[in-house]
Amino acid sequence: MRRSFAISAGAHALVILWALVGNVFRPDPPEFEVSAVSVISEADFAALSEAAQAPTVQPDIVAPTQAPEPAPAPTRDPAPASESAPEPTPIPTPEPEPAPEPDPAPEPIPDPAPQPVPEPQPVPDPLPPAVEEVPQVLAPETAPRPKPRPATRVAADPVAAPEPDVAEAEEAQTAADPETESAEIVAETQEATAPPETATEIVTEADEPASAPAASVRPKTRPRDVAQQPAAATPDRTAPETPDAPAPAQPAEAGDAVASAIAEALAGGSAPTQAATPSGPPLTRGERDALRVAVQRCWLVDVGSEAANVTVTVSMDMDQGGRVVSSSLRLVNSSGGTGSAAETAFQAARRAILRCQGDTGYALPPEKYEQWKRIEMTFNPDEMRLR
Amino acid sequence: MSKSAATIRASRPASGFVGGVSHRYAKSDEGRNVPQGKRFGMKQLMALCLALLAAVALPAATQAQGGPLRIEITEGTIEPMAYAVPDFVAETPGASQYAQQLARVVADDLTGTGLFREIPREAHISRVTSFEAPVQFTDWRTVNALVLLTGSVAEQGGRITVKFRVWDVFAGTELGQGMQFAATADGWRRLAHKVADQVYMRLTGESGYFDSRVVFVSESGPKDKRAKRLAIMDYDGANVQYLTDSRSIVLAPRFSPNGDRVLYTSYQTGEPRVHILNVGSVQSQILPNASGVMSFAPRFSPDGSKVVYSVTTGSNTDIYLMDIAGGAPRQLTFTPSIDTAPSFSPDGSRIVFESDRSGAQQLYIMPVGGGEPTRISFGQGRYGTPVWSPRGDLIAFTKQLSGRFHIGVMRTDGSEERLLTASPLDEGPTWAPNGRVIMFSRETLGAQGTSSLYSVDVAGRKLTRVRTPDGGSDPAWGPLQ
Numbered sequence: 001m002r003r004s005f006a007i008s009a010g011a012h013a014l015v016i017l018w019a020l021v022g023n024v025f026r027p028d029p030p031e032f033e034v035s036a037v038s039v040i041s042e043a044d045f046a047a048l049s050e051a052a053q054a055p056t057v058q059p060d061i062v063a064p065t066q067a068p069e070p071a072p073a074p075t076r077d078p079a080p081a082s083e084s085a086p087e088p089t090p091i092p093t094p095e096p097e098p099a100p101e102p103d104p105a106p107e108p109i110p111d112p113a114p115q116p117v118p119e120p121q122p123v124p125d126p127l128p129p130a131v132e133e134v135p136q137v138l139a140p141e142t143a144p145r146p147k148p149r150p151a152t153r154v155a156a157d158p159v160a161a162p163e164p165d166v167a168e169a170e171e172a173q174t175a176a177d178p179e180t181e182s183a184e185i186v187a188e189t190q191e192a193t194a195p196p197e198t199a200t201e202i203v204t205e206a207d208e209p210a211s212a213p214a215a216s217v218r219p220k221t222r223p224r225d226v227a228q229q230p231a232a233a234t235p236d237r238t239a240p241e242t243p244d245a246p247a248p249a250q251p252a253e254a255g256d257a258v259a260s261a262i263a264e265a266l267a268g269g270s271a272p273t274q275a276a277t278p279s280g281p282p283l284t285r286g287e288r289d290a291l292r293v294a295v296q297r298c299w300l301v302d303v304g305s306e307a308a309n310v311t312v313t314v315s316m317d318m319d320q321g322g323r324v325v326s327s328s329l330r331l332v333n334s335s336g337g338t339g340s341a342a343e344t345a346f347q348a349a350r351r352a353i354l355r356c357q358g359d360t361g362y363a364l365p366p367e368k369y370e371q372w373k374r375i376e377m378t379f380n381p382d383e384m385r386l387r
Numbered sequence: 388m389s390k391s392a393a394t395i396r397a398s399r400p401a402s403g404f405v406g407g408v409s410h411r412y413a414k415s416d417e418g419r420n421v422p423q424g425k426r427f428g429m430k431q432l433m434a435l436c437l438a439l440l441a442a443v444a445l446p447a448a449t450q451a452q453g454g455p456l457r458i459e460i461t462e463g464t465i466e467p468m469a470y471a472v473p474d475f476v477a478e479t480p481g482a483s484q485y486a487q488q489l490a491r492v493v494a495d496d497l498t499g500t501g502l503f504r505e506i507p508r509e510a511h512i513s514r515v516t517s518f519e520a521p522v523q524f525t526d527w528r529t530v531n532a533l534v535l536l537t538g539s540v541a542e543q544g545g546r547i548t549v550k551f552r553v554w555d556v557f558a559g560t561e562l563g564q565g566m567q568f569a570a571t572a573d574g575w576r577r578l579a580h581k582v583a584d585q586v587y588m589r590l591t592g593e594s595g596y597f598d599s600r601v602v603f604v605s606e607s608g609p610k611d612k613r614a615k616r617l618a619i620m621d622y623d624g625a626n627v628q629y630l631t632d633s634r635s636i637v638l639a640p641r642f643s644p645n646g647d648r649v650l651y652t653s654y655q656t657g658e659p660r661v662h663i664l665n666v667g668s669v670q671s672q673i674l675p676n677a678s679g680v681m682s683f684a685p686r687f688s689p690d691g692s693k694v695v696y697s698v699t700t701g702s703n704t705d706i707y708l709m710d711i712a713g714g715a716p717r718q719l720t721f722t723p724s725i726d727t728a729p730s731f732s733p734d735g736s737r738i739v740f741e742s743d744r745s746g747a748q749q750l751y752i753m754p755v756g757g758g759e760p761t762r763i764s765f766g767q768g769r770y771g772t773p774v775w776s777p778r779g780d781l782i783a784f785t786k787q788l789s790g791r792f793h794i795g796v797m798r799t800d801g802s803e804e805r806l807l808t809a810s811p812l813d814e815g816p817t818w819a820p821n822g823r824v825i826m827f828s829r830e831t832l833g834a835q836g837t838s839s840l841y842s843v844d845v846a847g848r849k850l851t852r853v854r855t856p857d858g859g860s861d862p863a864w865g866p867l868q
Contacts, residue, residue: 150848152466152467153464153466154465155464155465155466156462202846205807205809205847206807207806292458299460300464301463301465305591305592305593306592307592340593344591347590351555352463355533374454375457377458378460379460380460384463
């Protein structure tokens with residue numbers, strides 16, 4: 001009795017002590033960060049730091065060391081009969097009342113003297129590149145800020161106006177310089193391209209330069225979970241090793257799950273416990289983002305229209321090459337507008353999807369084809385209306 | 388064991404709790420004499436961790452299993468849509484002169500909206516030589532045209548017939564069906580506007596405004612001796628016709644809802660009086676109302692049966708409503724302040740007007756039967772000449788702020804005010820029939836200053852001068868014909 005009481009008291013004391021000292025109730029113990037760092041292997045660390053420092057700028061291609069692959073010349077297809085043969089549509093003939101009103105003009109009409117439309121006043125330099133600057137926490141109180149720069153294109157990422165003789169393309173690239181190329185390299189001229197000039201908001205004539213903010217935003221710290229960030233740019237090294245790590249464990253079978261986790265840990269964690277599903281792992285956030293960004297670049301929103309109140313969901317089938325099966329595109333759902341507005345919104349979505357796949361299709365991982373062979377894309381213009 | 392922690396970390400990188408704790412107790416697990424209670428607690432804890440992990444991972448996993456990949460796109464691009472209009476195909480020899488002109492007018496209409504951008508003809512790869520021939524979509528995709536408009540024109544016995552089709556280049560399909568219009572040869576511009584209206588409707592889902600007319604005050608001569616005449620023109624400034632001579636000063640013409648009559652203010656009798664003019668017969672008469680008062684700022688009700696206007700007696704101006712067929716006018720405002728510039732909502736139930744009852748000019752809305760007005764403008768500066776959009780969602784106004792004039796729009800509750808223009812003197816906004824474009828007059832300062840007409844879209848992106856033969860002011864946009 002007494003012995004069992006002592007055991008019980010001792011066990012209780014241990015548990016209480018463990019609860020107090022062992023940081024059970026504190027989800028974020030201070031020493032946690034140290035231990036988290038220690039578990040990352042050297043190879044992983046190298047991969048992560050490589051990812052973190054991966055330059056976003058394109059490598060300088062002035063002097064390539066290899067002959068660039070000949071780009072497929074834009075072919076002038078003789079137009080496949082299937083897509084270009086329009087059914088002779090019956091032309092209805094609505095005859096508008098053709099006769100204008102009797103001319104009541106008592107006087108001759110002089111020719112309209114065309115006058116040049118005054119250009120909007122020139123604007124100071126485009127926004128200074130914020131990237132290269134040494135970050136400063138305090139900004140001057142009254143420093144004038146350049147007036148927002150009007151551009152015909154308004155998108156999420158601002159782009160400065162390209163050089164006048166630079167062709168327009170989605171990606172920026174430098175022109176190949178024939179003089180710096182070595183002799184054995186097949187000279188292929190590459191024209192300089194730049195994305196079209198873009199502003200982040202609509203700038204009207206009435207917009208004025210705003211005064212500087214009292215304090216500037218601190219530069220962002222490096223993201224804590226670097227591994228998750230540029231997944232599209234760097235191959236995910238851990239994912240193929242442990243394809244079923246995120247497999248759902250039933251809470252009821254927690255004990256078994258513990259056992260299997262320990263067993264897996266003892267076995268080195270390298271042997272998959274199940275055969276990989278044919279679908280492959282789900283797309284990483286980076287892969288999904290890459291697809292999202294690719295499509296939104298081509299999604300033109302007419303913010304003043306009724307269609308800009310409509311959210312549409314479009315479904316499509318994909319082939320293994322990442323191309324959309326255009327006949328499979330259809331409107332699944334729409335909300336927020338009349339039928340014609342929804343139809344217009346669907347057309348804009350369809351145009352975006354078909355246009356931005358280009359000639360090569362979307363860059364989706366082929367080994368995960370099962371995951372993206374059907375895609376449902378929702379186009380929600382709510383945030384666009386506020387620009 | 389550390390490998391296990393690393394595995395968990397890799398699979399759930401955001402969950403630091405899992406990685407940290409399991410690693411911490413992994414160390415103690417290596418000890419020889421681990422008390423039973425502690426081992427049990429650790430086991431429970433690990434179970435809890437795994438349960439948490441499962442709870443977090445489950446939704447993602449179930450989404451991955453079966454069902455389509457779901458992506459939401461919220462960031463688009465605001466950019467004019469690129470289209471191509473090759474010259475129309477002339478089907479008869481006499482039609483060749485129109486083939487290019489028609490395509491140019493259609494292109495000017497579409498580009499002028501600010502919603503579309505034409506791919507210049509020099510960039511076209513394929514030529515359209517036959518209206519019936521299959522479209523080479525690949526060629527148009529190569530030049531990045533999203534939309535292609537093809538057309539043909541035939542001329543026979545003084546009548547010209549236009550056929551056209553609109554193509555979605557990337558989908559490789561036709562938008563809507565082919566259509567044709569016919570008119571006499573001198574009405575070819577109207578034909579082009581009709582085609583442009585159809586293209587606009589198929590691309591935006593909304594009706595266009597190209598086949599419409601604008602009544603305005605044509606101004607010529609120096610500022611101190613300016614001749615003013617009522618004039619009517621196509622929306623793009625073509626086909627100007629004069630409705631009155633320049634003997635008396637005319638102001639603020641307003642179209643009736645169906646475009647057959649025009650209300651305006653004339654000083655013909657020496658003091659301002661509201662006149663009504665029949666556009667077809669060019670006959671005008673004074674609107675019958677109480678004699679001997681100054682009346683101005685008239686505007687039709689949406690059904691065309693009533694006229695709302697202001698009357699000045701002494702230093703007080705109030706708003707009145709009268710039936711166009713006659714009858715006694717009804718007074719709607721009763722304050723000692725200046726209430727003027729009334730404009731109906733499109734459903735005819737409310738009236739927006741300007742008033743200085745609070746000190747400075749502000750905008751108010753009242754029920755059409757009279758009653759307590761609600762103030763909707765609260766920004767700095769003075770607000771005037773409100774006009775309700777035909778779509779009913781916005782009110783356009785003139786705003787005077789720090790020595791500059793702006794044309795702006797706000798929602799009908801006064802929110803989301805947005806200034807579209809800025810100049811020393813902008814005033815008199817009027818809405819296009821579809822509520823997407825506003826025309827107004829802009830005057831330059833100085834003795835040589837002139838007034839001219841401009842148009843701007845509701846987003847404020849496309850500001851265009853309307854080319855009229857002389858100066859112009861006080862535009863009023865008529866209905867789509």
